[in-house]
Amino acid sequence: MSTTDGGDAVIGDPRKTILGHPRGLVILFFTEMWERFSFYGMRAMLTIYLVQHFLFGPSEAAGIYAAYGALVYLMPVIGGMIADKYLGQRKAVMIGAILLVAGHFTMAFEGQGGRDRIIIGDQSYAVEVEGRDTNRRQFAVVGDERVEIRVAPEGISTVAAEPSAAAAADVAAAVVGEQMGTPPAAAADSPVPITPQAAAAGFPAFVASGDYQLETTRDTGFGEPMLFLALSLIIVGVGFLKANISTVVGSLYEKNDPRRDAGFTLFYVGINLGAVLATGLCSYLGFNYGWAYGFGLAGFGMLIGLVTFILGQSWLEGRGGPPNPEKLAGTRVFGIPLEAVFWIGGLVAVFPTWLLMQRHELISAVLPYAAGLIFVAVVGYTIIKLQGAERSRMLVAQVLIFFSVLFWALFEQAGSSLTLFADQSTEMPGWFNVGYTQMFNPAIIVIFGPMFAALWVWLAKRNMEPSTPVKFSMGLVLVGSGFLLLAWAAANAFNLDFRVPLMFLFFTYFLHTMGELCLSPVGLSMITKLSVDRVVGMMMGVWFLSSSVAHIVAGMIAQATATETVAGVVTNRALALETYGSIFGTIGWTGVGVGVVLLLVSPILKKGMAGVR
Numbered sequence: 001m002s003t004t005d006g007g008d009a010v011i012g013d014p015r016k017t018i019l020g021h022p023r024g025l026v027i028l029f030f031t032e033m034w035e036r037f038s039f040y041g042m043r044a045m046l047t048i049y050l051v052q053h054f055l056f057g058p059s060e061a062a063g064i065y066a067a068y069g070a071l072v073y074l075m076p077v078i079g080g081m082i083a084d085k086y087l088g089q090r091k092a093v094m095i096g097a098i099l100l101v102a103g104h105f106t107m108a109f110e111g112q113g114g115r116d117r118i119i120i121g122d123q124s125y126a127v128e129v130e131g132r133d134t135n136r137r138q139f140a141v142v143g144d145e146r147v148e149i150r151v152a153p154e155g156i157s158t159v160a161a162e163p164s165a166a167a168a169a170d171v172a173a174a175v176v177g178e179q180m181g182t183p184p185a186a187a188a189d190s191p192v193p194i195t196p197q198a199a200a201a202g203f204p205a206f207v208a209s210g211d212y213q214l215e216t217t218r219d220t221g222f223g224e225p226m227l228f229l230a231l232s233l234i235i236v237g238v239g240f241l242k243a244n245i246s247t248v249v250g251s252l253y254e255k256n257d258p259r260r261d262a263g264f265t266l267f268y269v270g271i272n273l274g275a276v277l278a279t280g281l282c283s284y285l286g287f288n289y290g291w292a293y294g295f296g297l298a299g300f301g302m303l304i305g306l307v308t309f310i311l312g313q314s315w316l317e318g319r320g321g322p323p324n325p326e327k328l329a330g331t332r333v334f335g336i337p338l339e340a341v342f343w344i345g346g347l348v349a350v351f352p353t354w355l356l357m358q359r360h361e362l363i364s365a366v367l368p369y370a371a372g373l374i375f376v377a378v379v380g381y382t383i384i385k386l387q388g389a390e391r392s393r394m395l396v397a398q399v400l401i402f403f404s405v406l407f408w409a410l411f412e413q414a415g416s417s418l419t420l421f422a423d424q425s426t427e428m429p430g431w432f433n434v435g436y437t438q439m440f441n442p443a444i445i446v447i448f449g450p451m452f453a454a455l456w457v458w459l460a461k462r463n464m465e466p467s468t469p470v471k472f473s474m475g476l477v478l479v480g481s482g483f484l485l486l487a488w489a490a491a492n493a494f495n496l497d498f499r500v501p502l503m504f505l506f507f508t509y510f511l512h513t514m515g516e517l518c519l520s521p522v523g524l525s526m527i528t529k530l531s532v533d534r535v536v537g538m539m540m541g542v543w544f545l546s547s548s549v550a551h552i553v554a555g556m557i558a559q560a561t562a563t564e565t566v567a568g569v570v571t572n573r574a575l576a577l578e579t580y581g582s583i584f585g586t587i588g589w590t591g592v593g594v595g596v597v598l599l600l601v602s603p604i605l606k607k608g609m610a611g612v613r
Contacts, residue, residue, distance in 0.1 A: 021263050022252040024319060027312030029270040032245055034305030035097070036274035038104045039238070041282030041298035044438035047419045049291055051568045052132060054224065055114025055216050058562035062416045066555020067360035068231050069412060070367055071353065073547040075239025077540075080247075082240075084537070086328060087342055089244040089251070089320035090313070095346050096241030097306040103233030104299035108292040111223015116567045118156065119213040125203060127567045132287045133433045134423060134499075136569055140203050147203045151566045153575070155208040214566060225354075232353040236346055243544075248320035265453060272449070274301075275442035283435025294435075364552050371549045375402075378542055381535075389610040390532050396608040397530040397539060400472055401546045403598055407472070407519055408550035409557060410479045410591050411512055414441060416558035417580070418505070424563075424570045425490070425577045427499040437502075440509035445517065452517040468526050468609070469602035473595045475519030480591020482511035483584040490581030498573040530609060557587055 016023050046068075050061035083092035116127040118140060126141040127149075139146040140156075148159040218224055249267050253259060278301065286294020322328045331338040356363055375398070382394040415438075422428075422437045459465040466474070489504040523543065531539040561583045563576045570576045 021259055021266070022317075024252050024312070024316040025249065025263055025266065027308060027315050028245060028249050028252075029267060031093075031097075031305045031309040031312075032267060033270040033274035034301045034308065035100065035241065035245075036271045037278040038100060038298040038302035038305070039234075039278075040275040040438065040442070041278030041301060042104060042107060042234070042295060043415055044279040044283050044435040045286045045291065045294050047416050048132070048423060048434055049286075051420070051423075051565065052129070052136075053110060053113040053291055053568075054218055054227065055116060055565075055568055057565060058420055059559040062420075062555050062558035062562065063360050063364060064357070065416045066551050066558070067357060067363040068235065069415065069551035069554070070363055070548040071235045071356070072238050072242075073544050073551060074367075075235055076243040077544050079239040079241070080243040080540070081537075082342060083244045083247070085323065086338065088322035088325075088328075089248045090316065091322065091339065091342075092240045092244045093248065093309060093320075095343060096237045096239065096244070097302065097309060099233050099237030099346060099350075100241065101299060101302045101306055103230050103237055104295065104302050106226060106230035106233060107295035108299060109223075109226045109230075110290075110292050111226055112219035113223055114216055114218040117215045117217075118207075119215055120204065120207055120211065124215075129567045129569065132291075134426070134428050138567055138569055142202045149203070151569065151571045153209065153572045155206060156204075156212060157206045158203060228354050228357040229350070231357050232350045235353050235357075236349050239349075240346060244320070248316065251319040252316075265450070268449070269446065272442040272445045276439055276446060279435060279438040279442070283433055283438070287433040287435055364555060367552055368549055371545050374545060375542065378538070386532065392608040393530040393610055394532060394535075394539075396469075396605050397527060398542075399605060400469065400526060401543060403472055403476065403594065404519065404523060404543075405546050405550045405553065406591065406594055407475050407479055407515070408547055409553035410483065410587055411516060412551055412554040413483075413558060414438070414509070414512070416554065417561045417583075418508070420558075420561070421486070421580050422505060424573065425494075425499055425580055426505050427495060427497070427501050429502065432502065437505060437509070440506055441513050441516075444510055444513040448513070449517060453521075467602060467606045468522050469598060469605040471518045471522055473599035473602060475515040476591050476595030476598060478511050478515030478518065478595075480588045480593075480595060482508040482515075483588030483591065485511065485588075487581045487585035487588055490577050490584065494577055498577045500577075557583065 018026055047061050047065050050056045050064060051058060056064065079092055079096065083089045087095075118125045118127060128139045128141060128146060130137045130139070138149050138151065140149050140158075141147075150157050150159055246264075246267070249264060253263060278298065282294040282297050284294075285297055328338055333341045336344070379395070379398055382391055382398065386394060419434065419437070422434045426437075428434070456465055486500075486504060486508050489500040493500050493504065524540075527539050527543050528536060561580050563579055564571050
């Protein structure tokens with residue numbers, strides 16, 4: 001059927017619609033929902049998986065996550081350029097989806113992970129851990145037996161075993177007999193109470209911190225290379241898919257179609273619906289049954305998204321095709337069709353990405369400087385080549401991009417330091433695992449996102465809508481306030497186990513999400529509105545590059561919160577909580593302070609926008 005109630009742009013539109021929107025939106029909605037299902041399902045477990053399974057220290061795990069996030073936001077710049085000039089968005093999405101399926105299923109190959117050994121003198125004991133949640137138990141392997149241990153700043157102590165009821169009765173009888181003068185021979189036949197030394201079966205009851213060494217080995221032959229291969233496949237896959245699927249959504253509507261904004265709203269509901277489902281289901285399987293099950297479910301989610309996209313091609317009605325189909329079909333490179341070159345190139349790109357991920361320190365060291373040079377060049381181009389309103393608008397866009405780096409650096413603690421804070425310093429209900437905390441953000445967006453959208457429209461009708469710089473300042477103040485709340489809780493609301501109630505983490509995510517709803521929806525819109533038409537593509541690239549740099553900065557912040565772990569379990573919970581509180585307080589006040597500064601200069605920036613809101 002066709003719709004006639006959306007304005008002149010769609011009167012007589014011959015394309016079939018569902019609920020008043022092009023039916024292709026349904027295909028893209030479910031494709032993106034399942035893609036986000038796989039992405040966020042994996043992300044909910046990734047940092048904990050690195051720390052617990054591979055035994056990376058929290059600092060190194062944060063560095064790996066930062067490099068992964070940086071490349072995930074950098075690759076779409078390249079993928080978007082390839083799609084715009086050669087492949088078209090639909091073909092690029094297909095390549096990306098296939099690489100993502102391969103990457104998520106590869107994550108399910110765990111390998112042996114990491115192994116810790118405690119070395120005391122000439123004796124060596126393997127360390128094993130039971131469980132994946134906050135109540136994990138550590139054991140030293142002594143021959144065929146396991147001895148429960150507890151690692152603390154003072155050293156390693158054994159945990160006394162609980163005797164059976166019968167054994168306890170025998171022990172009590174022996175004690176009574178001794179008190180009543182039982183002969184030594186009879187007492188010798190009585191069971192001996194279970195002490196830490198007796199339960200240790202050869203492991204010392206206590207070893208001071210300076211009297212042992214910890215040796216960590218990882219599965220560098222299979223498990224670790226497979227981990228980085230999986231992440232590399234996902235990075236390149238996201239590069240082909242992320243920006244291009246949104247472009248296909250836009251291509252379903254004419255430029256002035258009044259349904260356009262509503263269509264993108266529905267599309268983003270799909271993103272967050274997928275994230276809510278994924279963080280719940282994948283975390284449940286991963287934490288309760290094994291990492292491979294959680295990552296495998298993420299892989300099946302992406303597979304469903306790929307199948308949906310393939311079967312729904314006819315509903316897209318040719319939108320998002322190659323810019324020059326004849327040239328794409330007729331061009332060959334060394335006898336290979338041009339389209340096949342990009343398929344092969346996608347696979348080849350995985351290899352250098354794999355090498356970079358294994359040297360994540362290189363990404364953290366080089367990317368900020370490279371981005372800084374690019375940013376200076378763009379500012380220089382703006383000052384030298386542009387004049388008048390074009391120059392002032394572009395400069396405002398660049399100032400806001402600069403401020404956005406701080407916002408995303410704080411916001412993206414969600415995947416690293418806040419996840420580890422949930423594991424190490426948050427009191428969890430018995431049924432609740434660490435991965436579930438990743439549900440907070442998308443669930444809040446699903447509930448409050450439409451309310452914010454309606455609020456902006458309501459304020460705009462009354463000429464009261466905040467300007468873009470004011471919205472950015474609100475985002476910074478809110479994300480900083482979230483960390484100040486956690487810093488206060490770390491200093492004043494912890495229990496005897498140095499853990500804070502879960503509600504503080506929830507309200508931190510609530511404040512962060514409110515900040516995201518102020519800043520994120522207007523970010524890309526701001527770039528398109530303020531940029532000069534001939535360089536809008538370059539400015540979009542700078543926007544994604546700034547998000548990439550923000551992940552590197554986020555990694556540096558997360559690394560500052562790290563404390564020592566043994567077999568993935570923090571050894572000094574008091575120090576861990578104190579460290580989190582100190583760092584969160586610092587970045588919280590930074591976010592609030594910078595947000596206030598931006599608010600004070602917002603009238604100047606608004607004037608520079610030359611009439612653009």
